[in-house]
Amino acid sequence: MKSLKPPPMKKLFVKTYGCQMNAYDSARIADLLAPLGYGAATGPEEADMVVLNTCHIREKAAEKVYSELGTLRALKQDKKDMLVAVAGCVAQAEGELMLKRAPVIDLLVGPQSYHRLPEMIAKISRAGGKALQTDFPALEKFDALPQAQTSGVSAFLTVQEGCDKFCTFCVVPYTRGPEHSRAPEALLAEAKALVDGGAREIVLLGQNVNAYRGHDANGKIWSLARLCEALARIERLARIRYTTSHPRDMTADLIDAHRDNEKLMPFLHLPVQSGSDTVLAAMNRQHRAEDYLRTIERIRDARPDIALSSDFIVGFPGESDADFEATMELVRQVKFAQTFSFKYSKRPGTPAAAAQKQISEKVKDERLQALQRLLLEQQDAFNDAQLGQTLEVLFEKPGREAGQLVGRSPWLHPVHAKADASMIGRLGKVRVERRTANSLKGALV
Ligand code: 5AD
Numbered sequence: 001m002k003s004l005k006p007p008p009m010k011k012l013f014v015k016t017y018g019c020q021m022n023a024y025d026s027a028r029i030a031d032l033l034a035p036l037g038y039g040a041a042t043g044p045e046e047a048d049m050v051v052l053n054t055c056h057i058r059e060k061a062a063e064k065v066y067s068e069l070g071t072l073r074a075l076k077q078d079k080k081d082m083l084v085a086v087a088g089c090v091a092q093a094e095g096e097l098m099l100k101r102a103p104v105i106d107l108l109v110g111p112q113s114y115h116r117l118p119e120m121i122a123k124i125s126r127a128g129g130k131a132l133q134t135d136f137p138a139l140e141k142f143d144a145l146p147q148a149q150t151s152g153v154s155a156f157l158t159v160q161e162g163c164d165k166f167c168t169f170c171v172v173p174y175t176r177g178p179e180h181s182r183a184p185e186a187l188l189a190e191a192k193a194l195v196d197g198g199a200r201e202i203v204l205l206g207q208n209v210n211a212y213r214g215h216d217a218n219g220k221i222w223s224l225a226r227l228c229e230a231l232a233r234i235e236r237l238a239r240i241r242y243t244t245s246h247p248r249d250m251t252a253d254l255i256d257a258h259r260d261n262e263k264l265m266p267f268l269h270l271p272v273q274s275g276s277d278t279v280l281a282a283m284n285r286q287h288r289a290e291d292y293l294r295t296i297e298r299i300r301d302a303r304p305d306i307a308l309s310s311d312f313i314v315g316f317p318g319e320s321d322a323d324f325e326a327t328m329e330l331v332r333q334v335k336f337a338q339t340f341s342f343k344y345s346k347r348p349g350t351p352a353a354a355a356q357k358q359i360s361e362k363v364k365d366e367r368l369q370a371l372q373r374l375l376l377e378q379q380d381a382f383n384d385a386q387l388g389q390t391l392e393v394l395f396e397k398p399g400r401e402a403g404q405l406v407g408r409s410p411w412l413h414p415v416h417a418k419a420d421a422s423m424i425g426r427l428g429k430v431r432v433e434r435r436t437a438n439s440l441k442g443a444l445v
């Protein structure tokens with residue numbers, strides 16, 4: 001009898017930039033290439049293949065990729081056989097141009113076509129040359145990918161991709177393509193596999209995750225709230241989160257789910273970007289500041305202990321001092337637990353990049369500093385309020401000190417406590433004694 005020879009061991013290094021959706025895609029790329037014999041490398045030096053999974057959201061993110069490609073070019077001089085692949089949104093946005101600018105690249109795949117990597121690798125190992133794939137092939141991707149294998153205690157699950165909203169500053173509708181929701185049956189199966197693999201928390205991902213509208217086999221449409229309800233029935237799944245949401249899609253049933261679904265964690269990332277109605281309109285956000293505040297009020301009525309998070313952009317073209325002050329005022333009213341704030345960055349091909357009244361770097365810097373000072377005060381206040389409280393923590397992994405584990409509170413704080421390794425993947429009650437800038441420390445009770 002002929003013995004089946006396992007494929008030769010090769011090493012893969014995937015470097016992820018940008019959002020959590022890229023982190024999910026990177027894990028799936030690793031799953032996809034495992035049957036080809038690729039195991040994980042600790043760095044590019046020992047890798048037979050390097051994948052850069054790139055982000056195009058701001059100029060800085062895209063620049064980092066080119067600097068990494070420079071490093072890889074030097075490395076490849078001694079390792080001629082090493083394959084260099086660029087995946088993600090820079091690959092999608094720049095396509096052929098990128099191959100010209102960085103000839104070190106062997107393979108280029110957009111975020112909707114990385115399932116084609118195995119055939120592309122086969123092609124260039126047979127015929128040499130380069131391979132490029134940046135179509136939006138009607139979202140066959142998820143059907144073509146193998147069942148997710150890699151899962152920690154907290155696992156990502158992409159339920160929705162793409163965006164039809166076309167905010168005037170944003171590249172996502174161009175790089176990730178049109179909005180598409182995966183079928184609920186496929187998602188429940190993937191969630192069960194993740195839980196069987198050890199996940200106790202699932203973070204549902206989408207560029208517009210609360211716009212999720214999945215069609216089931218009976219032609220019925222599921223909302224995100226309904227999907228969360230079905231997921232909550234998976235017994236060993238303890239926690240559900242979702243990100244990132246658009247204020248316009250915070251529907252009544254989803255707000256109610258924050259009251260009724262015990263597994264849905266009391267933390268919501270709901271980007272507002274600006275507190276000025278003029279800027280919101282110029283951004284094409286399709287709501288006013290007042291609408292956002294009303295939505296927050298309704299969410300807090302449903303779930304009083306909910307912690308809120310947001311993204312902000314300062315220095316959007318045309319933003320006046322008064323517009324910026326309106327953002328500060330909105331922040332004072334809401335009181336955020338955690339936030340991300342950015343200086344507006346011109347993105348090629350987006351409408352705002354062509355706007356006349358661009359804001360100077362100096363003004364952007366000043367506004368960002370003022371905003372971040374206020375946001376940091378709010379974050380500190382929120383974290384201080386945890387001192388002396390007993391929080392339910394889902395332990396994820398060993399902490400920095402011996403005998404210590406780290407996990408997450410319901411409000412996403414990293415929490416460190418002395419605990420036995422058998423607590424990984426389990427919930428424990430921790431009394432918070434101290435805190436550092438971003439994390440809490442305490443003792444198991
Ligand atoms: N400039 C600055 N920030 C941006 N974001 C998206 N596009 C830009 C841009 N051109 C921010 C938004 C978004 C987050 C993911 O990135 O705040 O919510």
Ligand code: SF4
Binds near residue numbers: 163165167170207
């Ligand atoms: Fe970009 Fe706006 Fe879509 Fe969010 S909603 S991904 S900011 S276009």
